[in-house]
Amino acid sequence: MHAFSGNQSARQTCWEPPPTLWIKIYVDAAVRAEEAAGAAVARDKQGMILALIAALFPHPDPVMVEAALMLLGLQLARDYAWSSVVIESDCLNLVNCWNGSA
Incomplete structure (x- = not known):
């Protein structure tokens, strides 16, 4: 997959x-x-x-939307009874908050 930033430089993910x-x-x-x-x-x-x-949100706050999606992901884990789960997000503010370093 390639992602492009505002200056159109590519980075590998x-x-x-x-x-x-x-x-x-x-x-x-x-x-x-x-x-x-x-x-x-x-x-x-x-x-x-x-x-x-997947979900639609009426508010455009990226951190709040990623947090809501993280909650939905955790609900998936609960619903499927998965106990060993890694949650991944590209929202650094949310990840830092989750890890207690915000």
């Missing part, structure tokens, strides 16, 4: 699998002026999609 017997849930949001959308996607070590949930 690569999905890394979770440890054996763990599930990785990745959350990501797309924000526009008046709304946002996003999803939480759960994958196993082989990259197989096990579950996903």
Whole structure:
């Protein structure tokens, strides 16, 4: 996958699998002026999609939307009774808050 920034320089991104017997849930949001959308996607070590949930949000605050998606991802883990879960987000503010370093 390639992602492009405002100056159109490319950077490589690569999905890394979770440890054996763990599930990785990745959350990501797309924000526009008046709304946002996003999803939480759960994958196993082989990259197989096990579950996903997508949502629309009437507010465009990226941190709040990523936080709501993280909650939806955790609800997926609860609903499927997964106990070994890695949550991943590209929202550094949220990750720092989650890890207690905000």
